[in-house]
Amino acid sequence: MLNRFFKKRYSKLSPELILLFKQELSFSPKDELLYLDAFTHKSIAAKKSSNNERLEFLGDAVLSSIVGEFLFTKYPQKSEGFLSQMRAKIVSRENLNYYGECLNLEPHISYQRKNVVYKSLLGNVVEALFGAIYLDLGYNKTKAIFINELLLKKSDLSSLEKQNTDYKSRLIVYCQKAKKELTFKLLEETTKGKNKCFIMGGYINGELKGSAEGLSKREAEQQTAKKIIATL
Incomplete structure (x- = not known):
C-alpha cells in the first residue's frame, strides 16, 4: 500500500x-x-x-x-x-x-x-x-x-x-409571523469513516416536522429547514 x-x-x-x-x-x-x-x-x-x-x-x-x-x-x-x-x-x-x-x-x-x-x-x-x-x-x-x-x-x-438559500432564516420568519415556536435539536451524532455527521430535528410548537443530516450542525439545520419549508 x-x-x-x-x-x-x-x-x-x-x-x-x-x-x-x-x-x-x-x-x-x-x-x-x-x-x-x-x-x-x-x-x-x-x-x-x-x-x-x-x-x-x-x-x-x-x-x-x-x-x-x-x-x-x-x-x-x-x-x-x-x-x-x-x-x-x-x-x-x-x-x-x-x-x-x-x-x-x-x-x-x-x-x-x-x-x-x-x-x-x-x-x-x-x-x-x-x-x-x-x-x-x-x-x-x-x-x-x-x-x-x-x-x-x-x-x-x-x-x-x-435565490434565497438561507432556509433556516426563512423558516424563522414564517414561524414568527404565524406566532409559532421553532426549535432545533440534535437527534444523533454519528461517524461515517473519518467524517462526523449530525442529524438535526426541527420542531414547531414541540412537534417534530422534519430532520436532516449534515457534516456540521449548521448544515443539518439548513437542510432540515429546507425539508420543513417544502411541506408548508
Whole structure:
C-alpha cells in the first residue's frame, strides 16, 4: 500500500486530468505534485502532509477573496449585506459541488469510497484545486480561471441574486409571523469513516416536522429547514 502511494506521489498527472485542465479550465499545470495532493483525500493518504486538506483550506480563502473582489466591482451600488449573501451562495458547498460535477472531477479523485460522505467530496476538491492553482500560477491567473471558466460559464448570476438559500432564516420568519415556536435539536451524532455527521430535528410548537443530516450542525439545520419549508 505504502509503495503504491509513493509511486503515485512521484508519477505525473494522468493525461486525462491534464486534458481536463486544458479543455475545461484553460490552463496547464507546472508543479504537478500540487495537483496530486489536491486530488488525494485523507482517507487514503499515507502521511498527513500528503492529502488535500491544507490546499482545501487555502483554496477556501483564495476563492472567498476572488469572489469578493469580483462582486465588489460588478455591483458598485449594492450593500455589504447583498455582497456577502452573493459570495456565500457562490462559494457554498452546494455550488462548488455543482462545479465539480460540471468538470467531472470524481473519476480523478483518489479516495476510499466507503469512508467518505460523497456530497462534500467534490466541493472540497474544487477548493483544493484552486489552492493548488494559486500556489502554482499565482493569484491573477487563479482569478481569471475561476471567474471566466466557472463562475461566468457555469452560473447564472441573475438567478443567484434571486435565490434565497438561507432556509433556516426563512423558516424563522414564517414561524414568527404565524406566532409559532421553532426549535432545533440534535437527534444523533454519528461517524461515517473519518467524517462526523449530525442529524438535526426541527420542531414547531414541540412537534417534530422534519430532520436532516449534515457534516456540521449548521448544515443539518439548513437542510432540515429546507425539508420543513417544502411541506408548508
